[in-house]
Amino acid sequence: MAIGSYLVLSGLLFAIGAAGVFLRRNIITLLLSVEIMLNAVNLAFVAFGRQFGTVDGQIITFFVMTVAAAEAAVGLALVIGLFRHRESLNPEAFTSLKW
Amino acid sequence: MGFDSFLFFVFAGVAVLGSLLVIGQRNPIYSVLALIVAFFGLSGLYVLLEAPFVAVVQIIIYAGAIMVLFLFTVMLLNVPREDAAEWDRAHPYYRPWALRVGTALAVVMALQLGWALSRTPGLGAGVADERPAVSSVAELGRVLFTDYMFAFEVTSILIIIAMVGAVALARKRES
Numbered sequence: 001m002a003i004g005s006y007l008v009l010s011g012l013l014f015a016i017g018a019a020g021v022f023l024r025r026n027i028i029t030l031l032l033s034v035e036i037m038l039n040a041v042n043l044a045f046v047a048f049g050r051q052f053g054t055v056d057g058q059i060i061t062f063f064v065m066t067v068a069a070a071e072a073a074v075g076l077a078l079v080i081g082l083f084r085h086r087e088s089l090n091p092e093a094f095t096s097l098k099w
Numbered sequence: 100m101g102f103d104s105f106l107f108f109v110f111a112g113v114a115v116l117g118s119l120l121v122i123g124q125r126n127p128i129y130s131v132l133a134l135i136v137a138f139f140g141l142s143g144l145y146v147l148l149e150a151p152f153v154a155v156v157q158i159i160i161y162a163g164a165i166m167v168l169f170l171f172t173v174m175l176l177n178v179p180r181e182d183a184a185e186w187d188r189a190h191p192y193y194r195p196w197a198l199r200v201g202t203a204l205a206v207v208m209a210l211q212l213g214w215a216l217s218r219t220p221g222l223g224a225g226v227a228d229e230r231p232a233v234s235s236v237a238e239l240g241r242v243l244f245t246d247y248m249f250a251f252e253v254t255s256i257l258i259i260i261a262m263v264g265a266v267a268l269a270r271k272r273e274s
Binding site: 001003007019020031033035036039043053055056059061063065066069074077078079081 | 145169
């Protein structure tokens, strides 16, 4: 497969994730969309690593996965805390800091 | 069209359709399950890219650990769907000028990206054309524990901070 196909697929997945962040009104779905974007970037890393014949692309992928795990853990803990306060997962409900 | 190309389109289709289902659902549980399907598609793509260890880690860490965490939270909070009435009023989709300007901007950016891609040389070259794949786990481990030693250790600190932070944030306060 051509490298261009992988890059186009990666860009498409990233666009889907970004669209999810903008369009959805549910914090959990927002976090899932962020995961989609991280995976799109992972795909580009691995494809480039394969093309250049190095192992670095795969290793960066591991770091991205670790950061994604940390982000998911802290993010979901925040979601639980917010839900306890407001009984809602709609981001429009959390506007106390909005000016 | 070779068998590899066929597999690429199958896995790419699974990944894209799964991702579209994630953002097209009202029920977060179905979103999480669709994302697991998309991760299996991505895992197949990693196998095609001769990175089998990444493919396995993708399943174990992402589909196994992270998605179970999401699923657990969704079921713990027990809020199946978005509040439709509030959603309709507050959604930026229904602000006409924001929608128009945003769409115009997105179209311009997509056109620019396509134009840049069409002028970039070497995009048609196959990923496996020039160099042999490095897919042995031994080589991965050697590079990870030599060249990326510092980043690896920092990552372990990050995990500890995230773990402590998650516990501290989600704990029930006795007030």
